[in-house]
Amino acid sequence: MSFWMELRCDRRGAGRTSNRCLSDDNYGPMEMYGNTKSAVSAGVAELLESAAWAGWQKRKDGWVCPACICHEEQSNGSL
Ligand SMILES: [Zn+2]
Numbered sequence: 001m002s003f004w005m006e007l008r009c010d011r012r013g014a015g016r017t018s019n020r021c022l023s024d025d026n027y028g029p030m031e032m033y034g035n036t037k038s039a040v041s042a043g044v045a046e047l048l049e050s051a052a053w054a055g056w057q058k059r060k061d062g063w064v065c066p067a068c069i070c071h072e073e074q075s076n077g078s079l
Contacts, residue, residue, distance in 0.1 A: 003040055006030035007051050010062025011072075019071035028065060029054065 007030070009023040022028045029050040033043035052058070055066035064072075 001035045003033050003035065003043070004030070005033060005040075005043055005047055007047050007056065007063055009056075009065040009068055010059075011064045011068040016071065019067045019074070022065040022067050029056070 006026075007028050009021050009028065012021050012023050015024060029047045031043060031047060033039045048058075051063060055069070057064050057069060
């Protein structure tokens with residue numbers, strides 16, 4: 001047995017066509033980890049590190065993918 005883990009965006013785009021949420025396309029940090037508590041714990045740390053490296057942001061209400069961050073920035077002003 002093993003555990004499949006994937007970080008999902010907490011601002012899912014509900015099918016936006018521009019700046020499509022990465023989680024709408026199942027395209028985010030994900031990996032299979034072993035079946036021990038230590039493997040799962042290490043896996044969570046690894047996933048979150050990968051997410052931060054890839055531009056995901058941890059906020060009060062959860063993790064937000066780079067596409068949703070871009071969408072927010074464009075909605076809030078300059079375009
Ligand atoms: Zn998103």
